[in-house]
Amino acid sequence: MVYGIIVGPRVLNWMDPSEWSSNNLQLTQEFSRYALAIEVMIAGVSLPKKYVLKELVSLLMLLLPLMTIMWLVSSAIIKFVFELSFLHALAIGACVAPTDPVLANAILKGMFAETHVPLRLRNILTAESGANDGLGYPFLFFALYLMRFDGGKAIGTWFYSTWAYQIILSTVIGTIAGYVARKALQYAETAGWVDKESFLSSSITLTLLLVGICTILGTDDILCCFVAGNSFTWDDWFRIEVEDTGLQETLNGLLSMSFFMYFGTIIPWSSYTSANMLHPWRIVVTVILVMLLRRLPALMASYKLIPAVRTWQDALFAGWFGPIGVSAIFYSVETIKQLEEHEDSNAGRVAEIVYPIVCAIVFGSVLVHGVTIPLVLMGKRVKTTISLSATNMRTQPSNPPPRYTFRGSFTNKDMQHDEKNSLQIDPPSDPTPSTRRGTIVIE
Numbered sequence: 407m408v409y410g411i412i413v414g415p416r417v418l419n420w421m422d423p424s425e426w427s428s429n430n431l432q433l434t435q436e437f438s439r440y441a442l443a444i445e446v447m448i449a450g451v452s453l454p455k456k457y458v459l460k461e462l463v464s465l466l467m468l469l470l471p472l473m474t475i476m477w478l479v480s481s482a483i484i485k486f487v488f489e490l491s492f493l494h495a496l497a498i499g500a501c502v503a504p505t506d507p508v509l510a511n512a513i514l515k516g517m518f519a520e521t522h523v524p525l526r527l528r529n530i531l532t533a534e535s536g537a538n539d540g541l542g543y544p545f546l547f548f549a550l551y552l553m554r555f556d557g558g559k560a561i562g563t564w565f566y567s568t569w570a571y572q573i574i575l576s577t578v579i580g581t582i583a584g585y586v587a588r589k590a591l592q593y594a595e596t597a598g599w600v601d602k603e604s605f606l607s608s609s610i611t612l613t614l615l616l617v618g619i620c621t622i623l624g625t626d627d628i629l630c631c632f633v634a635g636n637s638f639t640w641d642d643w644f645r646i647e648v649e650d651t652g653l654q655e656t657l658n659g660l661l662s663m664s665f666f667m668y669f670g671t672i673i674p675w676s677s678y679t680s681a682n683m684l685h686p687w688r689i690v691v692t693v694i695l696v697m698l699l700r701r702l703p704a705l706m707a708s709y710k711l712i713p714a715v716r717t718w719q720d721a722l723f724a725g726w727f728g729p730i731g732v733s734a735i736f737y738s739v740e741t742i743k744q745l746e747e748h749e750d751s752n753a754g755r756v757a758e759i760v761y762p763i764v765c766a767i768v769f770g771s772v773l774v775h776g777v778t779i780p781l782v783l784m785g786k787r788v789k790t791t792i793s794l795s796a797t798n799m800r801t802q803p804s805n806p807p808p809r810y811t812f813r814g815s816f817t818n819k820d821m822q823h824d825e826k827n828s829l830q831i832d833p834p835s836d837p838t839p840s841t842r843r844g845t846i847v848i849e
Contacts, residue, residue, distance in 0.1 A: 407772050410670020421671050431761070434672060435739040438732045440617065441661045442539055443631045445507040445732070447613040448654045449536030450635020453529060455642035461530055464714035468534045469541055475704040476728075477503040477545045483695045484763065487688050493552055494756045500545035501738045501764050502696065503538075506731030508665065509775065510535035511658045513727050518779050523723060530714035531724055539733045540576065540629020544568050546737055550744050553752040576620060576630040583630075584637025587612050588644065606653050609638060628733075665732055666772060673769060677762035682755075684762055692763065693770035701728040726778070730771040738764035 413420040427433040458465060481499030485492050513519065514528045547568045551560040591608055594600040600608075613631050620627035639645040648654070678684050702725035709721035738761045744750075745757040 407666040407670040407769070407776075410667040411673065412670075414671030414673075416673075416675055423668065423671055430672070431739050431742060434668075435736060435743070437665065437668060438736040438739070439627070440614075441508060441665050441732050442628050442736060443613050443617045444610060444657065445511060445661055446536040446539055446628055446632040447609055447635040448657060449507050449511065449532050450632045450637075451609050451639045451645055451648075452654060453533055453636060453639070454645070456640060457529060457533060458636050461533065461714055464530055464712045465533055465537065467708070467712045468530070469538050472701075472704055472708065473503055473538050473541065473545075476700050479704070480696055480700050483692060483699065487692045487695070488683060488759070488763070490756075491754070493549060493752070494754050497546065497549035497553070497741055497756050498738075498760050498763055500542060500549060501741060501760065502700070502730050502734045502767050503545055504542040504733045504737075505531075505535045505538060505701075505728045506733050506771075507532075507535040507539060508658070508662050509729035509731040509772070510727070512662050513729065513775065513779070515655055515658065518783065524720070526714055526716075527720050527724060530712075531727070536632040536635070537629070540626050540632055541573070542733060542737055543572055543626050543629075546741060547744075550741070550750070553745075553750045553756075554748055571624075572626040573629065575623075576626040577633050579620065579623075579625065580616065580630040580633030581637045583612065583616055584634035584640070587634070588638050588640070592643065606648060606651060609635065609644070609648075610657070612638065628736075669735065669765075669768065669772075673765050674762050677759075678766070682759060684759060689763070689766045693767055696730075696767055697770060697774055701725050727775060729775045730768055734764045734768050 410421075412418060415422040415424070423433065424430045477496070477499050479499075480502050481492065481495040484490065484498050485495035488495075490498075510531060514523065514532055519528055544564070548564055551564045551567075554560065555563060587608065591600065591605070595605065612634060616630050616634055617627045620630050678686055678689055702722075705715070705725035705728075706718065706721050709715040709718065709724075715721050715724055741760050742757050745753045
């Protein structure tokens, strides 16, 4: 992200995405759409056998009550800081409610996570980040329909268009597509019809197929890809086959680096002025409050109701590492698109300020979550060094023990004693019975 800022139009001006397309927001949305689709497919494929069914209670708690609280808390912060109506704030808050799978996978993979984070916690956070991106649509369209229609019609349209058509239909399509793709690939593998390269890329081609189908039908392509990933590896066959290939880690690194470098070049710095009420102090206060209050307090208070989050340390980690990233950018552009297409008279200034606010929050999330783990590791190393130094100072004797040096030559590779082995011992100059313990140097 920092590199993108440096090479972008605000600093060196080596790369300016606004020159690549006549509709820069559309370019950003499509980039984020495919990044999200591939990432949630990877998240779905990486989960163990029948994981969603086994952890259904934990997943539902994270996706429904917790995500609702995250939406309402974010909306309340935005309402009071920017002095908006609560309905307008609900639309902007819906954009930052989901946790981002791209950033989440960057945090949940690697040496730190494998050493310090239990596998059960990594799996549930991966499942949450994959599923709640697709479930961001109901929160967003709830506010948009209330802007567009009166109360009764808005709720009816919301249930029919969002829940029935987008959510349920996308789930059905993803389940069927993942099942058919798995059976077809298993048959092709058994018959010897598929090579290794095509086998490894099968989940990515399935992603591209589903994005195209769902875009044509107007359904939720992000949720569909996550469900298809779970269905594709429901029996654990594909996950085990690709587990040691490093393909998923490579794709995650490629997506995260490329998208956030692009994001660094498109941050709308010129929007943060007093002319549109986006004062820098409002932006800073919003980012700090969203980072602290959006997720952590609710998860700390309710973790005992989530079976996969067993301790308060698990809740602290899961509550803090709920990053905001690619999905927020995607939903902010979708909000602008919906408001412009339907010319909602009650939208107010939402279309004008949603994108700058969301970009600022994403910038803060990348910065804060990006430096947290290095700071934690640095603190642990400093603490360990200080502890070891203090221990050595306490245990070091005033008169060091004598130093024995063993010089030997061994010609037998199995280190067996025979006449060819010779060993010479050089005792200390003044050995006494009380000083026989010491450092042994083998040359």
